[in-house]
Amino acid sequence: MDAALRFSSLGEFIENHPRLFVLTGAGCSTDSGIPDYRDAEGEWKRAQPVMFQPFMADVHTRQRYWARSLIGWRYFGRAKPNPAHFALAELERQGRVELLVTQNVDCLHEAAGSTNVVDLHGRLDTVRCMSCEQRVPRREFQERLLAQNPQWAQLDAREAPDGDADLEGRDFTAFNIPPCQYCGGILKPDVVFFGESVPRDRVDRAMQGLRDADAMLVVGSSLMVYSGYRFAQAAAEAGKPVAAVNLGRTRADHLLTLKVNQPCAEALAPLAGVDLRLGLAVSI
Numbered sequence: 061m062d063a064a065l066r067f068s069s070l071g072e073f074i075e076n077h078p079r080l081f082v083l084t085g086a087g088c089s090t091d092s093g094i095p096d097y098r099d100a101e102g103e104w105k106r107a108q109p110v111m112f113q114p115f116m117a118d119v120h121t122r123q124r125y126w127a128r129s130l131i132g133w134r135y136f137g138r139a140k141p142n143p144a145h146f147a148l149a150e151l152e153r154q155g156r157v158e159l160l161v162t163q164n165v166d167c168l169h170e171a172a173g174s175t176n177v178v179d180l181h182g183r184l185d186t187v188r189c190m191s192c193e194q195r196v197p198r199r200e201f202q203e204r205l206l207a208q209n210p211q212w213a214q215l216d217a218r219e220a221p222d223g224d225a226d227l228e229g230r231d232f233t234a235f236n237i238p239p240c241q242y243c244g245g246i247l248k249p250d251v252v253f254f255g256e257s258v259p260r261d262r263v264d265r266a267m268q269g270l271r272d273a274d275a276m277l278v279v280g281s282s283l284m285v286y287s288g289y290r291f292a293q294a295a296a297e298a299g300k301p302v303a304a305v306n307l308g309r310t311r312a313d314h315l316l317t318l319k320v321n322q323p324c325a326e327a328l329a330p331l332a333g334v335d336l337r338l339g340l341a342v343s344i
């Protein structure tokens with residue numbers, strides 16, 4: 061480990077920096093049963109997720125996406141926050157979190173009680189029309205998908221990240237995708253796909269949170285994607301210490317003041333007085 065490490069423990073780091081900018085990633089949600097994309101080396105564990113351009117340009121890509129999503133949503137829509145989410149919500153309640161920015165699209169921070177959250181990559185619980193911008197809840201769209209594709213509802217497949225499922229070997233051309241009810245446009249999950257940029261106002265709000273904070277805490281992210289890595293870069297440039305809780309290496313390892321190589325819940329729950337077993341905040 062780096063000889064420049066100044067903090068012996070995460071508790072000390074949090075104690076010494078009362079206004080934290082928190083950035084979370086997939087590792088925060090794995091204990092909620094949502095698989096992640098990358099291994100401990102930050103490499104892809106599986107086929108890369110769908111890209112923005114093919115999704116918009118090619119109906120077959122959209123058919124395959126929504127057929128898999130129809131199955132994947134059954135797991136994803138039921139996921140519950142775990143002690144890592146509850147611990148971060150508790151730290152916010154204690155006034156220690158300036159802003160929480162998440163790369164996850166599962167809304168589990170909000171479900172755990174965090175209120176000051178930027179969903180950097182959007183939310184999978186919402187579907188957006190790419191023509192008229194109307195938004196509809198994903199659970200409503202699920203009903204429409206099921207109504208138009210009853211034969212697909214019986215299928216099962218292993219769940220995959222981001223509400224996806226490993227459904228292959230099917231003729232996806234038979235899959236019916238309901239269009240926007242208002243204008244007939246193409247509907248897309250309200251999340252930032254690979255190949256698509258994060259909306260500017262979201263990045264600005266997150267950067268402002270980083271400026272107002274006195275340190276950055278990365279939770280469960282390898283920071284392999286630039287949209288997250290840039291905050292670690294900006295923190296380091298501003299001379300703000302960066303700590304990370306992550307199993308395996310991160311792209312920002314050379315920028316870290318403290319690295320905790322532990323599962324997120326295990327590392328955070330005791331510091332926030334959250335019961336690891338129950339996932340419930342207990343009084344401290």
Ligand SMILES: [Zn+2]
Binds near residue numbers: 190193240241242244
């Ligand atoms: Zn529309």
